[in-house]
Amino acid sequence: MFAAFCKSIGDSLPLCTKGIHDGLASSSSMSTHEPNITSCLPTELLSKIFHHMLDPFDAVEKHIYPERNALELLRVSHVSSYFREVAVNDPSLWAKAPYVNDVHEDFLPVILRRSEPCAIELSFGDYKGLSEDAQTKEQLVQHFSRVSKLQVQIGVPYENSTLKSLFSLPAPSLTDCTLLFLVHSNTSLDSFDRDVLRPFNERAPLLQHLHLINCTIPPEYYDTFPKLSSLSMMQYIGDGLLEDHIPFMPIDDIFKLGKGLSSLHTLTLIKCVQRGGVEFDLDVSQGPVYLPSLRHFHLETSVEGCQQLAKVLKVPATCARELTIIFPGHYRFGLEAANAAAEAVSLFISLNVRYRECSITVVRTAPSLRLVAICGSISTLRFEVSELNVDLPDPAQHLGGGARPSFLRTATGILTPKDIFLHQVWLTLSTSLRRPLSTVLVLNLWVGDGSPAPCLLVELLKSMRCLKELACRTSNLWAHPYIHILLEHDTTPALTKVKIPLDDDVVRPEVLLALNQFLRSRREVREVTFRVPTSTLASMGYAAPDAVRCLIRSVSEHFPDTVALDWVRFQ
Numbered sequence: 001m002f003a004a005f006c007k008s009i010g011d012s013l014p015l016c017t018k019g020i021h022d023g024l025a026s027s028s029s030m031s032t033h034e035p036n037i038t039s040c041l042p043t044e045l046l047s048k049i050f051h052h053m054l055d056p057f058d059a060v061e062k063h064i065y066p067e068r069n070a071l072e073l074l075r076v077s078h079v080s081s082y083f084r085e086v087a088v089n090d091p092s093l094w095a096k097a098p099y100v101n102d103v104h105e106d107f108l109p110v111i112l113r114r115s116e117p118c119a120i121e122l123s124f125g126d127y128k129g130l131s132e133d134a135q136t137k138e139q140l141v142q143h144f145s146r147v148s149k150l151q152v153q154i155g156v157p158y159e160n161s162t163l164k165s166l167f168s169l170p171a172p173s174l175t176d177c178t179l180l181f182l183v184h185s186n187t188s189l190d191s192f193d194r195d196v197l198r199p200f201n202e203r204a205p206l207l208q209h210l211h212l213i214n215c216t217i218p219p220e221y222y223d224t225f226p227k228l229s230s231l232s233m234m235q236y237i238g239d240g241l242l243e244d245h246i247p248f249m250p251i252d253d254i255f256k257l258g259k260g261l262s263s264l265h266t267l268t269l270i271k272c273v274q275r276g277g278v279e280f281d282l283d284v285s286q287g288p289v290y291l292p293s294l295r296h297f298h299l300e301t302s303v304e305g306c307q308q309l310a311k312v313l314k315v316p317a318t319c320a321r322e323l324t325i326i327f328p329g330h331y332r333f334g335l336e337a338a339n340a341a342a343e344a345v346s347l348f349i350s351l352n353v354r355y356r357e358c359s360i361t362v363v364r365t366a367p368s369l370r371l372v373a374i375c376g377s378i379s380t381l382r383f384e385v386s387e388l389n390v391d392l393p394d395p396a397q398h399l400g401g402g403a404r405p406s407f408l409r410t411a412t413g414i415l416t417p418k419d420i421f422l423h424q425v426w427l428t429l430s431t432s433l434r435r436p437l438s439t440v441l442v443l444n445l446w447v448g449d450g451s452p453a454p455c456l457l458v459e460l461l462k463s464m465r466c467l468k469e470l471a472c473r474t475s476n477l478w479a480h481p482y483i484h485i486l487l488e489h490d491t492t493p494a495l496t497k498v499k500i501p502l503d504d505d506v507v508r509p510e511v512l513l514a515l516n517q518f519l520r521s522r523r524e525v526r527e528v529t530f531r532v533p534t535s536t537l538a539s540m541g542y543a544a545p546d547a548v549r550c551l552i553r554s555v556s557e558h559f560p561d562t563v564a565l566d567w568v569r570f571q
Helices: 002-008 014-026 043-053 067-077 081-088 107-115 134-146 162-167 219-224 253-260 280-284 303-312 335-346 395-399 406-414 417-432 458-462 475-479 509-521 534-555
Strands: 120-126 147-154 176-181 209-213 230-234 266-270 296-301 320-326 355-362 368-373 378-384 442-447 469-472 497-501 527-533 564-570
Touching: 043 067, 043 081, 067 081, 107 134, 120 134, 134 147, 134 162, 147 162, 219 253, 253 303, 296 303, 303 320, 303 335, 320 335, 335 378, 335 417, 378 417, 417 458, 442 475, 469 475, 475 497, 475 509, 527 534, 534 564
Parallel strands: 120 147, 147 176, 176 209, 209 230, 230 266, 266 296, 296 320, 320 378, 355 442, 442 469, 469 497, 497 527, 527 564
Antiparallel strands: 355 368, 368 378
């Protein structure tokens, strides 16, 4: 990493970077000669370079190996006496280096001493060996008031963990906290050392970001964190870590959470919501909890979890939301589940907001629909169907018999039970989201290879009665055998413009033939814009504009004369 960074600034500092690169490449112990860098690189700049070689605290999602930062600092300090002086005397460098697991008993105190008085970033694994290491635990307790960012992986029961001791201490500097329980899932962090009654002894005034994985904090404790702006709770089921996959946060907790989260900006709930029982309907009578400051809401849950959460949680109309419905593989689902799933996610869509753009992605694993409001907020509805088991003994029977639409009769031979299930999802969305879809002007469409999706989306596009522009992600969509069904005049009567990628497939004969047929059958479509990737333009060099225009002339040779041509660059 360090050598790569040096290479990246080589044009502006050739002498300096060559000295650093050569010094690191050849030094495993203290050099006998100072590298050339010492004569031209200021202390402040060298320190910044050292910072760039360290892994930032939030660079890793679930696992972090902070010993790498400490070892990198040791390595550069052995390049020269000048490097050592800069590295040792910059406490902000060592504040990113504390590590606990398998550290030499003399090294941790050195790291902590060199980092003073800076706030430190602490990440460690709370395993059995650590809980029995009194000296290391004492060091952590002594310096915990300086911890600004904390990430802990817990592999022992909470009652026997080092985390419990730290969770009972004041944390005046703490801004970010991530806790991941590896094997003891569904853990409630509700007990503390000695006479402490609440997390961090009610002294975490700066905590802004709290991420809980396979664990939860009782909702009545959240008013302890007055500046909390981001909260995520998730159940991580991966790498064979968990045996118990039962969601751990009772949905009733939302009522209690609302009292302490009025200033929350981001809320993430992933596979953790436990649906309510008989008492739930009684609680709903008190009305939904409103989070007025919420800007981002991310939910992954079952159909039932989404239905119930929509009754108890209200988010602002301008809040971006990402909703994913999960279909566990050990259940079998009929078409009534498709209806329920579509209706459940629709409950979170603001009906009084005008939407200008829609994106539909149809792939076998997780099809999605995204709406972009005029105010800029984005709502994404996703259906995780990779493990979906559909209970349809006779798929053709569920397409409406002889009265089913002609486009479905055409595709019946290739439709799988999962396709029919998704058709029901899109059909229900076309009804439950009819009002939001009616204002959409632009549609971005991506259909996976081999999918019969175009014939499944007809009713959904009919709800977009104001649709004027269609953009496709790949040009080979135009060669899809069912695309003409989707783009008939009765389905998209207001369509006047299409955007097509200027990619390798656009010159395929079947793509050009389909495009020409479409433009001649839909004379009201008067504009075609080609989207040219920035990378393509870069590879063409200075003559790119002329090359693009030449290629467009070739592609559009047989387009109707009434069609206006243009091109734009895109990332």
